[in-house]
Amino acid sequence: MGQVQRRRLLLGAVVLITTPLASRAQLSAKTYRIGVLAPSSSPSVAPLYEELRQGLRELGYVEGKNIAIEYRYAEGRFERFPELAASLVSMNLDVIVAVSTDAVVAAQRATTTIPIVMPISIYPVELGIIKSLGRPGGNVTGLTADDFAAKRLELLKQAAPRITRVVFLRNPAFRSSDIVLKECETTAARMGLDFQTAAVYSPEDLDGAIHGLGKRRATGLYLIEDPLTYQNRAKIAELAIKQRLPSISRFQESAEDGVLMSYGNNIGAAFRSVATYIDKILKGTKPADLPVQQATTLELVINLKTAKALGLTIPQSLLLRADRVIK
Secondary structure: OOHHHHHHHHHHHHHHHHHHHHHHHHHOOOOEEEEEEEOOOOOOOHHHHHHHHHHHHHOOOOEOOOEEEEEEEOOOOHHHHHHHHHHHHOOOOOEEEEOOHHHHHHHHHHOOOOOEEEOOOOOOOOOOOOOOOOOOOOOEEEEEEOOOHHHHHHHHHHHOOOOOEEEEEEOOOOOOHHHHHHHHHHHHHHHOOEEEEEEOOOHHHHHHHHHOOOOOOOOEEEEOOOHHHHHOHHHHHHHHHHOOOOEEEOOHHHHHOOOOEEEEOOHHHHHHHHHHHHHHHHOOOOHHHOOOEEEOOOEEEEEHHHHHHOOOOOOHHHHHHOOEEEO
């Protein structure tokens, strides 16, 4: 047998030996399963889910390659969260991303073993979701932000000094709204503002609730943040302008869509940051050992187009403090 023939036989043997090994290695590559439990699939919130996927891609997790994402949407019906959470838990997932407070609570009740990550949370300690920020305990971790509810009320008054009666638009089904109201009620009393509330449980309630504010002689509108007000921010802004009501929200997307002002953390950045928690959990870190991070960067956004529509002149001192002014 010649040298060339022996080399060909040797190479053939290597192929026969290594090809099955490579195939087995490929087949054994882990595909992680991530569940997303969210209030809505509305196009208005779709960019947030894309931020999450982008954050995962930056860490090497790609759908169809090494991760699979299962979505469950309540479509505004919070009472569906328990059954949707149970559906995700039955799929033997590696981690669940619970997008709202009620989603976190439902997922937490459905499982004590599957890690749960929250992209946005308000008052997670006060609501009993975690034990503390530094030592969350259990299977829940993620991001939170100081609500700064009272600060938003002060900013609204600075932007529109003639405000005397502020109505707080709220969804009573949202767990943290009572805490926000309590904090703002104290601040409103200190500032000499009349304090009222308007309840909305669905998008269909918005027209009646905001149109009725004229009869109540409201002079300002405060949006208590929850999935309902976030998803319908453009409609709320339009209705508030028609009622000539200066308005404020936590979310900068609200200011971008016509609310007069927003003050809070960047929610899109929060969704992207959640990917780092998922990465650590998939690599073996327990949620109980991952401190809940508190957002420290807050942004003030002012919509001058809305101010003009309201016939309102924003004080220069406030404009100088703004992180962004929409003209």
